[in-house]
Amino acid sequence: MAETVTLDSSTHPPQLPDENPTGNDDEDMLDAPKSTKSSDSDSDSEDDAQQNLQIQALQTELLNNPSNYDAHVQYIKALRKQGDIEKLRQAREAMNAIFPLSFEMWQEWTKDETSLSSGPEALPAIEKLFERGVSDYLSVALWCDYLSFVQEHDQSVRTRSVGGISKARNLFERALVAAGLHVAEGSRIWELYREFEQDLFLTIDETDADLREKQVQRIRNLFHRQLSVPLADISSTLHTYKAWEAKQGADLDVDSSNLDGLSPHVASSYQKALDMMNARTHLENQISCEVAPESERLQNFMAYLKFEQSLGDPARIQILYERAITEFPISSELWLDYTHYMDKTLKTSSLVRDIYKRATRNCPWIGDLWVRYLLSLERSRASEEELSAVFEKALQCTFSSFEEYLDVFLTRVDGLRRRLSSLESGTESSDLDYIIIRETFQRASDYLSPHLKNTESLLRMYRYWSRLESTLGKDLAAARRVWESLLKISGSTLEAWQGYIAMEVEMGKISEARSLFKRCYSKRFPGSGSEDICNSWIRFEREYGALEDFDFAVKKVTPRLEELQLFKLQEAKNIGVPADDRDNSSRKNVREKRKPVSNLIEEQSPAKRHKDKTKNVKITSEDGKGQAKDSVKVNNTNPDVDASKPASGSKKENKDVSSGKPKQYNDQCTAFVSNLNLKATYDDLRRFFSDVGGVVAIRILNDKFTGKSRGLAYVDFSDDKHLAAAVAKNKQTLLGKRLSIAKSDPKGRKKGSDSHSASSRQGEGAEQTTESSKSGAKDSAEGSKEGKGQPSSHQRATNIQLKGKNTFAVPRTVRPLGWVDKDKPKSEETDATEDEIPKSNDEFRKMFIKS
DSSP: OOOBOOOOTTSSOOOOOOSSSSOOOHHHHHHHHHHHHHHHHHHHHHHHHHHHHHHHHHHHHHHHOTTOHHHHHHHHHHHHHHTBHHHHHHHHHHHHHHSOOOHHHHHHHHHHHHHHOOSTTTHHHHHHHHHHHHHHSOOHHHHHHHHHHHHHHOHHHHTTOHHHHHHHHHHHHHHHHHHTTOTTTTHHHHHHHHHHHHHHHHTSOTTOHHHHHHHHHHHHHHHHHHHTSOOTTHHHHHHHHHHHHHHTTOOOOSSSOSOTTSOHHHHHHHHHHHHHHHHHHHHHHHHTOTTSOHHHHHHHHHHHHHHHHHHTOHHHHHHHHHHHHHHOTTOHHHHHHHHHHHHHHTSSOHHHHHHHHHHHHHOTTOHHHHHHHHHHHHHTTOOHHHHHHHHHHHHTSOOSSHHHHHHHHHHHHHHHHHHHHHHHHTSOOOOOOTHHHHHHHHHHHHHHTTTSTTOHHHHHHHHHHHHHHHHTSOOHHHHHHHHHHHHHHHTTOHHHHHHHHHHHHHTTOHHHHHHHHHHHTTSOOTTTHHHHHHHHHHHHHHHHOOHHHHHHHHHHHHHHHHHHHHHHHHHHHHTTOOHHHHHHHHHHHHHHHHSOOOGGGGGSOHHHHHHGGGGTEEEEEEEETTEEEEEEEEOOSOTTSOTTSOSOSOHHHHHHHTTTSOOOOOOTTEEEEESOOTTOOHHHHHHHTTTTOOEEEEEEEEOTTTOOEEEEEEEEESSHHHHHHHHTTTTOEETTEEOEEEEOOGGGSOTTOHHHHHHHHHOTTOOOOTTSOHHHHHHHHHHHHHOTTOOOHHHHTTTOOOOSSOOTTOOTTOOOTTOOOTTSOHHHHHHHHHHOOOOOHHHHHHHHHHO
């Protein structure tokens, strides 16, 4: 049956009735206590029921979420109030298994256990609790409780036996090392130590002069040691020391603060300590300010630490770090700084390992602390069991990024590799096997590959893995399997193929490397990766292959490079052109390849042109600058449309002519998005702009040859306010790519292209009329001279006309029939046109027969 003890005296304080508070008769006085007891009993039962409900709720919460720190604290308080000591012990142990306890909680725990049982049989268990408590955080108060408990409850210390005195002195010295340099509170431990020695002096027989003198010297040495330490009440300690020396017969002025009568060594040490204390007074005041914000106090501690580090006393620096982490136990910045300093100062000490253990208990979510912890264990030559246990604990934590998990995995592999290398060199002996490294890599791959796909970090891990398979594992086939598994995950990255090929070349496997080139040279890699792999194959065959191999590589690579050059050129042309124009241009090129249009229309006589009106050729003329110009428009897309139908109708009529085509956009309230991740979808963009709102349509531009995204998109918004908010998201990241967002400006194109673009968006081949603006008619007339089917003005600048099926190998010097040099003086072009004599029908017929 569980032992039940009420630990909190404030739980149910006794209630005594007043003698006669109301002045009633004796009968009423007899009834009053009965009613009071009844009401108290009901109140107690209600409180108990409420406590039980609270405890059950906290138990459920901790069962579902054991890492809820506040729930642990509340659960322990509730159990302590209820008085169920067994459950209370279990709750405290469960919490301490996950979290370090504050020194207040340790004080409370040790006091509870001391009050329950303080006999000799309970002494080791309570001392163990104190040891656990002082190892979590620095607490002068807890050390004082520990020292007092040992002096009071340890029989050997209380009776001043030789063993007991030795035990007490050892414990006091440990306390001085741990907290004796605490500027604000360290003097408490010094005073307890001196009181113990002075009490011991009183137990010595007066006849034993030698032993008494020895004890006096021990007390004097304690005074001297304390006076050499900069503590808050160092002046008070000086007065106490002078008074004590006066009792021993020294001639000292007890009431003064001068150093007359003291030995030069003591006076010098005291003055130095006093100066050190004065230099730290303002820093101590800053860190002890309770009303200051926590961030400010933390910065004050960091400034104090820099001051101590400038003086270079490791003991004082460490004690200040301990004070800081007691105040800010979950400050990762502080723990990282502390462990870095200890690594630099001590490095292989077991003390450093203990600090790392505490750091990872306080801040388990910091991957860098676990990495340093593993390295510290390796430096101190910890066992494989301890290293493995720490590694497994690290993997159970929740880090902020997958890179931190990768760092932990690679640190573990590094340690295993170093140990295996030492085994091979004969410097160590162990049953460690390479299979552990392979299993570690496999676990890392299974966990991290879905999250680090196509990243340099994953590639680095696989490269490391394959090298160890071939060197330590002596298994080239396993190394190849590592690369093949990476290609299944990140086969679209150039670096994966390059790493695989580099391994084969390094191992002297030339034919295997050549096979890899054959597999990947035709793949589409981001950026210039496709060109790079082709050029790498050529260089590879130059350096390692025979002439036949080189010729074969050139034969395979050359068409691919020409095709890539064409893609690059096409993208360069389309930069800055809206998606609709590029789509219409693409559809136009496809139609032109399907239905070539003769460029001889310009050379036809007026009579011939008038005769061909029934073939969907409409001629419009308009005077401009004193001379007539012709505007020719050929309808290739819809030959069934009546040529006599006026083209100046409403937009609805134009829409009917181009029925079946996608919806057209005017880009008047549109954002142009570039540097888009090639895997981004419409949903990704819609989510990205969800905080902006007002999205009407999204257009992601695809390559017309491959159908893959080109990293560009247009996003239409309902009004300018939403558009401005969208542009404000410029340089924000989507799927790992920093987007470039700008307002689409369709009017910023070449002057005179608006009317042509508008008509082309309504449908290629729609008839133009004289009701267009003068500038539009003039541009249309100039376009007729250059011939129907020619590229637009910005496309003609490249002097390339693409026709037919195989367009990738068209020479740049080829000029299409009817091409006009735009750089040629306009006067010469006009003269040639005016001097041209119209040809008759027979002349045209003969010309066609010759061709």
